[in-house]
Amino acid sequence: MALPIQEILTGLSLGSRLFLIALGLSLIFGVLGVLNFAHGVLYMVGAYVTVSVAVGLGLNFWLAVVVGGVVVGIVGVVMEMGFIRRVYDRDPLDVLILTFAFVLIISDLTRTVWGNQSYTMNAPEVLQFTVTLPDGRFPAYRLFVILVGVVAMVALWFVLQRTYVGRLVRATSSDRDMAALLGVDVPRLYTMVFFVGSFLAGIGGALAAPLQAITPGTGDQVIIDAFVVVVIGGLGSFVGAFVGAMIIGLLRSLGVLVVSGADLFLPFLAMILVLVFRPQGLFGGGE
Amino acid sequence: MAADAEGLRTRVLRNGWTRERVYAVVGVVLLVAPLVLPSFQTYVLTEVLVLALFATGFNLLYGYTGLLSFGHAMFYAGSGYVLANVVVRVVPALGLSGVFGSATPLVAYVVGAVLGVVFVTLLALPVGYLSVRLEEIYFAMITLSFSMAFYTLALKDVWGLTNGSDGLTVILGSAELLGFGISLADRVTFYYVVLAVVVPGMYALRRLVASPFGLVCEAVRENSGRAAAVGVDVRRQRWASFVLSAAFTGLAGVLIVPLHWVVAPGLAHWTTSAEPVIITVLGGSRAFLGPALGAVAFRYLRWIITQFPLLEVHWQLVFGVLVLAVLLFFERGVAGGVSAASSWLSELGERYRDDGTDGALAHVRSSLAGYRRRAFGRHPEEGSP
Numbered sequence A: 001m002a003l004p005i006q007e008i009l010t011g012l013s014l015g016s017r018l019f020l021i022a023l024g025l026s027l028i029f030g031v032l033g034v035l036n037f038a039h040g041v042l043y044m045v046g047a048y049v050t051v052s053v054a055v056g057l058g059l060n061f062w063l064a065v066v067v068g069g070v071v072v073g074i075v076g077v078v079m080e081m082g083f084i085r086r087v088y089d090r091d092p093l094d095v096l097i098l099t100f101a102f103v104l105i106i107s108d109l110t111r112t113v114w115g116n117q118s119y120t121m122n123a124p125e126v127l128q129f130t131v132t133l134p135d136g137r138f139p140a141y142r143l144f145v146i147l148v149g150v151v152a153m154v155a156l157w158f159v160l161q162r163t164y165v166g167r168l169v170r171a172t173s174s175d176r177d178m179a180a181l182l183g184v185d186v187p188r189l190y191t192m193v194f195f196v197g198s199f200l201a202g203i204g205g206a207l208a209a210p211l212q213a214i215t216p217g218t219g220d221q222v223i224i225d226a227f228v229v230v231v232i233g234g235l236g237s238f239v240g241a242f243v244g245a246m247i248i249g250l251l252r253s254l255g256v257l258v259v260s261g262a263d264l265f266l267p268f269l270a271m272i273l274v275l276v277f278r279p280q281g282l283f284g285g286g287e
Numbered sequence B: 001m002a003a004d005a006e007g008l009r010t011r012v013l014r015n016g017w018t019r020e021r022v023y024a025v026v027g028v029v030l031l032v033a034p035l036v037l038p039s040f041q042t043y044v045l046t047e048v049l050v051l052a053l054f055a056t057g058f059n060l061l062y063g064y065t066g067l068l069s070f071g072h073a074m075f076y077a078g079s080g081y082v083l084a085n086v087v088v089r090v091v092p093a094l095g096l097s098g099v100f101g102s103a104t105p106l107v108a109y110v111v112g113a114v115l116g117v118v119f120v121t122l123l124a125l126p127v128g129y130l131s132v133r134l135e136e137i138y139f140a141m142i143t144l145s146f147s148m149a150f151y152t153l154a155l156k157d158v159w160g161l162t163n164g165s166d167g168l169t170v171i172l173g174s175a176e177l178l179g180f181g182i183s184l185a186d187r188v189t190f191y192y193v194v195l196a197v198v199v200p201g202m203y204a205l206r207r208l209v210a211s212p213f214g215l216v217c218e219a220v221r222e223n224s225g226r227a228a229a230v231g232v233d234v235r236r237q238r239w240a241s242f243v244l245s246a247a248f249t250g251l252a253g254v255l256i257v258p259l260h261w262v263v264a265p266g267l268a269h270w271t272t273s274a275e276p277v278i279i280t281v282l283g284g285s286r287a288f289l290g291p292a293l294g295a296v297a298f299r300y301l302r303w304i305i306t307q308f309p310l311l312e313v314h315w316q317l318v319f320g321v322l323v324l325a326v327l328l329f330f331e332r333g334v335a336g337g338v339s340a341a342s343s344w345l346s347e348l349g350e351r352y353r354d355d356g357t358d359g360a361l362a363h364v365r366s367s368l369a370g371y372r373r374r375a376f377g378r379h380p381e382e383g384s385p
Helices: A005-032 A039-056 A060-083 A092-114 A140-162 A163-173 A178-181 A186-208 A220-233 A239-260 A262-277 B002-014 B019-036 B041-066 B074-093 B095-132 B138-156 B187-210 B212-224 B224-229 B234-260 B271-284 B289-308 B308-311 B315-329 B333-376
Strands: A130-132 A136-139 B174-177 B180-183
Touching: A005 A039, A005 A130, A005 A136, A005 A140, A005 A163, A005 A178, A005 A186, A005 A220, A005 A239, A039 A060, A039 A092, A039 A140, A039 A220, A060 A092, A092 A220, A092 B138, A130 A140, A136 A140, A140 A163, A140 A186, A140 A239, A140 B212, A163 A178, A163 A186, A178 A186, A220 A239, A220 A262, A220 B138, A239 A262, A239 B074, A262 B074, A262 B095, A262 B138, B019 B041, B019 B187, B041 B187, B041 B212, B041 B234, B041 B271, B041 B289, B074 B095, B074 B138, B074 B271, B095 B234, B095 B308, B138 B271, B174 B289, B187 B212, B187 B234, B212 B224, B212 B234, B224 B234, B271 B315, B271 B333, B289 B308, B289 B315, B289 B333, B308 B315
Parallel strands: none
Antiparallel strands: A130 A136, B174 B180
16 A cells, blocks of 8 residues: 555644644743643634635735734733733642633634634635645645744744844743843743744634634634643653644544544544653653 | 630621531521522522532642642543433343332432442543643643543544433433332432532542541642652552542532433533633632532522623623632632631721721721732732832
8 A cells, every 4th residue: 555645744734733833832831831721712813813814804815824823922912911920920720720711711702703603715826736646636735834834843943042032032941030130021021932922823723724614612622632732742842842743643634544533532542652651741851 | 815806706707607507507508498499599509519519529639639630521421421321221221120110210320320430430540540640730731631532532422322412311210219209300309319419428528638638638739749758659649639539520420410411522521621620719729618619609600690691692701701800819719708808807896996997997998008019019020129
């Protein structure tokens, strides 16, 4: 039997979207120590906003994606500056429950604005062609999504490892008080990181809009997947988020070839195996 | 002077309301309530009781052991599914009504309930074993993932036990025992069944948290490193707490399913797992009765919300804002609020006795100022002098 290239590519494109959200989740956790439960609903808001801007207002797809990302980033900034900032010194579980309150609030507000129906949109015209593969044709848009995931990975790595801002972020992440003493404006840095993390979630949702129907349940599904990804990869590790996301994406797309319904359980099975043999995640503890 | 103030507090504020008397009054109210309440209110009160047990069982793990589970719906629904299968499938298939005669519905319920609790306890053993390898938010994520795996299994009906998204209908019939007719489907009767399970259940939990086991749980919550240093097997303690918490949650599950007449995958969804979290935050996790008070607040707030169509559409928003407000401004929830209010009032009484109206007003002013400082204070990092 030949390699199921189509399924592999489908899995990688799913993994790429999961990576964008897991990356934001991991970034915010790694620097702020906050696990943002609302990351899934932020992804969903990104998708809704993009569809509304692209289809409703008839604007350019690329502009709509950026608008989606920025709107979600601003929502994240409001969350951080208005609320989460007040509870950094509290029990991390309090902070988790606080972000959970935002899941309730944001999903209620999105339902108010966009209703219960599902939304879909077309891929941009530039990418509405297919690539011929040995076993069939493959939509170029999915290849593009894979590329975005890789670019995001490389870009974030570059910023964190090679730029001044990245150095500040890493310093604050390893010792907040020391960084503050050395003159780093920690609250502003936190807000910035929260913006970037939320922006990534928004972009993930925006890019997903042409690939899946966006419904009020989208956020719930995505946050569960993202949690599985970061548990497998190790929370706070970007390499881990990447590998974890690709593993989950591939298990989802290849699982159906083995047993029907396997796509739904294999991710959980993989997570349990990781927990048994390597509780800190495949790439946890490092970074 | 101190003894004097204590005496004043007892006289003025407690006014003879000892703990025992409060319990006695609550007990009488709970016993009499269904006889005077309209049918729907009896139903609501039954739910309050079940939610109180659910949240208190959850809080054994959260408030006492310091582990936040976002997956308790798995045990809540798990026992419910076992009960449903026993009542709907196993008992009719085995033809047990020939053996137990007119008492069959009651026997089926009791057997189903016991098996349900046993099942979730056994389920909690491996799930807990794996979950307690992680702590804090990692623990919350892993329990969430496990429960969503369970939800998926129930929804897809992998083993033909759950009837997919429709779920199983569980209507308990009427039984006759020693000449008494008992209709378990009757709301008032079932209320008393629930009361007869919840009260001993809560008492067992109360004894549990006051026992050496409960104290070790608190030690693990406060500082797991030190607990380990004095010889506590931290992971095992957490595991035991997890399994016990799941068992009590399962007990609540076999009460809620016959009340709702149905068990469907929604009961295993993470939104159900979030209920004891919200309830415990509202009620306060550091007092034993906090989750129970939270259950009262939660359920009656939902009822009040349903009275206003505009609010009903946005109940998620209402609860989200409420949780946010409690977390930001009332750290210890309803239970904390009650105890803070009583000590504030006694302070007010003392000041009034010492300095008259001026003293009392000064007390009000200073606590308002302190509250403003706490609620809207600057973040430590912003460099307040």
